[in-house]
Structure formats: structure tokens, C-alpha cells
Amino acid sequence: MLSAQLNEWHQAGQNRHICEAIEALPAEERSDELICLQARALNNLSQHREALATLESIRTTYADNPWFCLRYGIALFELNREDESIAWFVRAQEGGLEEIDETPGPYAPKTLSKWLTFARRRGPQRLEKNAFEAQLRAQTRVTTPADADYSHFDFTDFWDDCEYSQQSYIGATPTDEEIAEVETELGYRLPEAYKALIKIHNGGLLTRNGFENPLQRDWASPGFAVESLYGVDRTRHYSLCGEMGSQFWLDEWGYPAIGVAIADGISGGHDMIFLDYSDCGPQGEPCVVHIAQESGYEITWLAGNFRDFINGLLPPEEMEEI
Structure with a gap:
């Protein structure tokens, strides 16, 4: 019942409802899967730091799940850590994911291959920018x-x-x-x-x-x-x-x-x-x-x-x- 409601809210873009419903559950009823769904909602609310922290709470028990890997990669990517996101997108793909509807909306990537393409393009750029600015910060x-x-x-x-x-x-x-x-x-x-x-x-x-x-x-x-x-x-x-x-x-x-x-x-x-x-x-x-x-x-x-x-x-x- 809850799973169907969460999916309905996801399709309607009602991500705040998803977070509130999961947070309202007793701790023993918040499974790793539900916490992972909460992270999806947080990513869709552009609260990527919070999504990453939420996923970290289940990383030791759920990091082999391809949906975890996808959401972890998206949070890293949106936090301008594209170079780090690559490995997580690869793990999600190796876990069998490809066609996805993770982020509702016409402009969001609908395949893992597209996320990987973006990450592999921007990852080297991010590393270059980080190195360039680190040098300037050290000098000043x-x-x-x-x-x-x-x-x-x-x-x-x-x-x-x-x-x-x-x-x-x-x-x-x-x-x-x-x-x-x-x-x-x-x-x-x-x-x-x-x-x-x-x-x-x-x-x-x-x-x-x-x-x-x-x-x-x-x-x-x-x-x-x-x-x-x-x-x-x-x-x-x-x-x-x-x-x-x-x-x-x-x-x-x-x-x-x-x-x-x-x-x-x-x-x-x-x-x-x-x-x-x-x-x-x-x-x-x-x-x-x-x-x-x-x-x-x-x-x-x-x-x-x-x-x-x-x-x-x-x-x-x-x-x-x-």
C-alpha cells in the first residue's frame, strides 16, 4: 500500500510527501529500500547534500543495490563531483539498470548511459578546475x-x-x-x-x-x-x-x-x-x-x-x- 502511494507521489512530483511519509514511520519500519526512496525524493527536491547523507546511513548494508548506486551517483554529480559519480553509475549499470525514470520531467536523463556520458565528459573538466583552483588557493x-x-x-x-x-x-x-x-x-x-x-x-x-x-x-x-x-x-x-x-x-x-x-x-x-x-x-x-x-x-x-x-x-x- 505504502509502496504504491510513494510511486504515485513520485510520478506526480510530490517529493515532499514522500520524505514526510518515510520520516513519519517508526525507525524499525524504515527499511533500506524506503530510505533509498527517500534519497530519490531528496535528489528530486535538489537537496543533494541531504540525499547523500541519507544514502550514507545505509551504505554498509545497501551499497550493492543498483538503485542505491544510481542515486548515490546522481547526488555526487549534482554536487559538482562528477568525477566521483562515474564509478557509481558503472556499478548501477553492472547491476542491471539502464532505462530509468528516476527524475520526473522531460529534460532529465532517462538512461544510465546518458548519465555516464555526462559524467565522463564533465569529470575530467571538474578535475582540471579543482586542480587549477587548488593551486591558486595555495598561492594566495x-x-x-x-x-x-x-x-x-x-x-x-x-x-x-x-x-x-x-x-x-x-x-x-x-x-x-x-x-x-x-x-x-x-x-x-x-x-x-x-x-x-x-x-x-x-x-x-x-x-x-x-x-x-x-x-x-x-x-x-x-x-x-x-x-x-x-x-x-x-x-x-x-x-x-x-x-x-x-x-x-x-x-x-x-x-x-x-x-x-x-x-x-x-x-x-x-x-x-x-x-x-x-x-x-x-x-x-x-x-x-x-x-x-x-x-x-x-x-x-x-x-x-x-x-x-x-x-x-x-x-x-x-x-x-x-
Whole structure:
């Protein structure tokens, strides 16, 4: 009875119902098969981290099941670990799977061969990207805090001081005390280069709003649009501790807790620019990364520090040439 209901919900795309029904069962009634079905629903809800954790809970007892292997591979693939997913798709295929209806919808792969084709194409690309960025992180991890002097920086056509920017982004010149309060709330030391910049112009929309991807490959995005920089004026809708500030993007949109959302793109929240403290800790000098929400929160390294990020921003006409 439950199996038929779960299948009906799966076909109807009611994946939340599947998760709730399985979670409501007593622990002794949650078989490995049901837990594996819960992982399928979580994958279909784009909750791939949760799906992977769910599958890990039965890995020692169920990893030979081809459906387990398929779902484990899908979770890895969607978490931008395509190189790791290959072996699991192969195991699922060796277990007899080929034609599948794992992810309802017209655009999802309906065969294991197609999943393998995608994984084998993207796996080497992922390994190259990871190695490239690991090298850059290693090089910048030992740098001292970046230059915070903007006296020789050309701000011509840098900011877009339109009415909307003044209302939603640009704040009053902050005091050291106000900046310190924001740092305390965020739990991170903000880069000196950032603090110097917001004393000149406390956030705002950008006219110089493009950044070239350091990894130039025909299969990688050539660059990224950066719509604005967040300031520290709490009265502004888009500021680090404002209504749509850094914590909002972590809590409401599920962005990874690696640091501070410092800027937004042009996608209405589907991509963001973060100060990434993963390598340096909360009091260190963070690098700057792009995070693509619709690509499994894929992280792309942009610059070793905030000042290099500011120096690398380009006007639209130069971005068009990349």
C-alpha cells in the first residue's frame, strides 16, 4: 500500500510527501529500500547534500543495490563531483539498470548511459578546475592583507548612483564602531580593503560590473556579471546585515556557510559573490568566489583577496570581448 502511494507521489512530483511519509514511520519500519526512496525524493527536491547523507546511513548494508548506486551517483554529480559519480553509475549499470525514470520531467536523463556520458565528459573538466583552483588557493593563502589604499584608484564609471541604488544600496559613511558591530554580527573580520572602500562609497550598484573567469576554457563560463556591492548601512535593503543581507542568502536560499555574501549578480539571487574564509578562518584574509545556486552551488575562485577583485572588475564593453 505504502509502496504504491510513494510511486504515485513520485510520478506526480510530490517529493515532499514522500520524505514526510518515510520520516513519519517508526525507525524499525524504515527499511533500506524506503530510505533509498527517500534519497530519490531528496535528489528530486535538489537537496543533494541531504540525499547523500541519507544514502550514507545505509551504505554498509545497501551499497550493492543498483538503485542505491544510481542515486548515490546522481547526488555526487549534482554536487559538482562528477568525477566521483562515474564509478557509481558503472556499478548501477553492472547491476542491471539502464532505462530509468528516476527524475520526473522531460529534460532529465532517462538512461544510465546518458548519465555516464555526462559524467565522463564533465569529470575530467571538474578535475582540471579543482586542480587549477587548488593551486591558486595555495598561492594566495600565505599572502598578507591586501592593499587598502584607493588614492590612486580610478573610480570613473565605477558606480551607478541611480535612484534605486541610493534607496536600496548606498548608505551613509560608516564609523569604525559601526563596521565593528557588523563584523561581530557576521562573525568574520572584513578585509581592510573592503572597509576602506565602504568609507569612500558605502555599497551600491556597479557600472564596472563584469569579472573574467580566471580559468579560461571553452567549457567554462568566460566571466560573471556583478550587479552590486553590499555596504554596511543596516537601513539599506541590500547591505551585509540588512533585510537581504548575507545571512538571508544562507538561511533562505541555502548558500554554503563559507563566509560573507558581499555582492549579487544579475540573476535575482541565483548567483552570488562571497568572501570565502574556508582557507583562512574567520579572522583571516578571504579569497573572493562566485557561487552558482542553480548549478549545485558550484564555487568558482575569482580573486585571492578583495582588492584584487575590485581591481579586476571590468566595464560591459570589455566583458563582451572576452
